[in-house]
Amino acid sequence: MSDIQEQILTPPTSALVDISHRDLRDDEYWRAIPAYADLRADEFHEHRFQSRNSVTSLKKLREVLGSVVSEAFYRDVEQGLLRSPMSLRISPYLLSLIDWSEPAEDPLRIQFLPMESRMRPDHPELSLDSLHEQEDSPVPGLTHRYADRALFLTLDTCPVYCRFCTRSYAVGLDTEDVEKVHFGAIVQRWEQVFAYIASRPELEDIVISGGDVANLKAEHIEYIGTRLLDIEHVRRMRYATKAPAIMPQKLVTDREWVDALARVVEAGRKVHKEVALHTHFNHPREITAISGRALDELMERGICVRNQTVLQKGVNDDVDTMQHLVRQLSYLNVHPYYTFVHDMVRGVEELRTTLATAIDLEKAVRGQTAGFNTPAFVLDTMGGGGKRDVHSYEHYDRQTGIAVFTSPAVRPGEVFFYYDPLDALDPQSAQRWSDPAERASMRQAALAAALQT
Ligand SMILES: *Cc1c(COP(=O)(O)O)cnc(C)c1O
Ligand code: SF4
Numbered sequence: 001m002s003d004i005q006e007q008i009l010t011p012p013t014s015a016l017v018d019i020s021h022r023d024l025r026d027d028e029y030w031r032a033i034p035a036y037a038d039l040r041a042d043e044f045h046e047h048r049f050q051s052r053n054s055v056t057s058l059k060k061l062r063e064v065l066g067s068v069v070s071e072a073f074y075r076d077v078e079q080g081l082l083r084s085p086m087s088l089r090i091s092p093y094l095l096s097l098i099d100w101s102e103p104a105e106d107p108l109r110i111q112f113l114p115m116e117s118r119m120r121p122d123h124p125e126l127s128l129d130s131l132h133e134q135e136d137s138p139v140p141g142l143t144h145r146y147a148d149r150a151l152f153l154t155l156d157t158c159p160v161y162c163r164f165c166t167r168s169y170a171v172g173l174d175t176e177d178v179e180k181v182h183f184g185a186i187v188q189r190w191e192q193v194f195a196y197i198a199s200r201p202e203l204e205d206i207v208i209s210g211g212d213v214a215n216l217k218a219e220h221i222e223y224i225g226t227r228l229l230d231i232e233h234v235r236r237m238r239y240a241t242k243a244p245a246i247m248p249q250k251l252v253t254d255r256e257w258v259d260a261l262a263r264v265v266e267a268g269r270k271v272h273k274e275v276a277l278h279t280h281f282n283h284p285r286e287i288t289a290i291s292g293r294a295l296d297e298l299m300e301r302g303i304c305v306r307n308q309t310v311l312q313k314g315v316n317d318d319v320d321t322m323q324h325l326v327r328q329l330s331y332l333n334v335h336p337y338y339t340f341v342h343d344m345v346r347g348v349e350e351l352r353t354t355l356a357t358a359i360d361l362e363k364a365v366r367g368q369t370a371g372f373n374t375p376a377f378v379l380d381t382m383g384g385g386g387k388r389d390v391h392s393y394e395h396y397d398r399q400t401g402i403a404v405f406t407s408p409a410v411r412p413g414e415v416f417f418y419y420d421p422l423d424a425l426d427p428q429s430a431q432r433w434s435d436p437a438e439r440a441s442m443r444q445a446a447l448a449a450a451l452q453t
Helices: 003-009 047-052 058-068 071-082 092-097 107-112 175-199 218-229 249-253 255-270 289-300 319-331 355-365 427-432 436-452
Strands: 142-146 149-153 205-209 236-240 274-279 304-310 334-340 376-381 386-389 395-397 402-406 415-419
Touching: 047 092, 047 249, 058 071, 058 092, 092 107, 142 175, 149 175, 175 218, 205 218, 218 236, 218 255, 236 255, 249 255, 249 289, 255 274, 289 304, 319 334, 319 355, 334 355, 355 376, 376 402, 376 415, 395 436, 402 436, 415 436, 427 436
Parallel strands: 149 205, 205 236, 236 274, 274 304, 304 334, 334 376
Antiparallel strands: 142 149, 376 386, 395 402, 402 415
């Protein structure tokens, strides 16, 4: 045998590589839920069924799950909801993918359903509008923080509500009611946004977000897209929706909505402007055969999809989960774009990880696949400094958990702090945080160290 033949016959390295990310779950998992037990696949995988039957209260949760979980669990959730800043809303799809034999540890339960017994006191340095979106808002519903791009908050509702969201939306209001009452006013408000964007020639890139654009009607998707494409200096747009991750049925059965989006993408291409979809998968468990169909549909329509993940303790803060997620998204033609360190948000302290966790995960993820499918691990600074690469801190003290960042391109001359969750610190360091004088001195020391570098 020649050397070359021998080389070819050497087992490829892929024999050693885990390819389980190619298997997409395709059983009738919803039938384990009492309320969905009799549904056929075509009934369950229908976006109207999914949105009409989303669980928005503890009462509804009881009706759907019945005795699948214990009374103690319901009480735990009830108390958790009382302490939560976010409304409750979970799609039947997500609900069916939760392992109800062990809800406390389930990565989907953790993201959408609070359990009081798992909650932790907020970090002493936490403030409510942690990202100061209001401050950078020249007109209602638009955040203009970075010079060339802006965030357009088109509406206040989402098909599900994530516990970790930085925008405590629509609290106590049912999504459908909000839209019935407010849509006229919302469309009028958009005019101010279009006028502002048109008046700022430096704006090239618009994030069309919400809430979640899945809750916009097809005609509004097209209207917003067309209006923005008409502004000459706008070159890039991204529609932001969690639908592929939490209600993929939307993209499979809501033809009108997908057609509207595809028309905007096509119109954009004709005038050499990029229109993409940004979504938000956090865990491989969210990805099933129906997600595959949804993403194939977007691929066929020529719609580029990128993903932003939020790092959460007990959800995706381990190497295996993060690697699997990145591989699976890449396989489904979704580009992993960002992995965010959890923001400092009220009432979800148990979800936060340390900055060090993000740095370690980045090390484990980079190199396993193409660079364009490797997310940047970033932290959105409190106080409006914008997103920073997790490695780019000026100073990071793992003992006190204080990190200090600067952001020369966004807010020159300012510094921004991030604080690791207290239960990740050693007990003595965590104890120091209960004394206000100690807190001030720890901050002072971190700032001095940062300014020296
Ligand atoms: C994240 C964000 C953007 C978009 O930033 P990219 O880094 O380009 O994804 C724009 N505006 C605001 C306020 C943001 O938070
Ligand atoms: S879908 Fe997005 S905007 Fe809506 S609650 Fe979740 S993170 Fe917040």
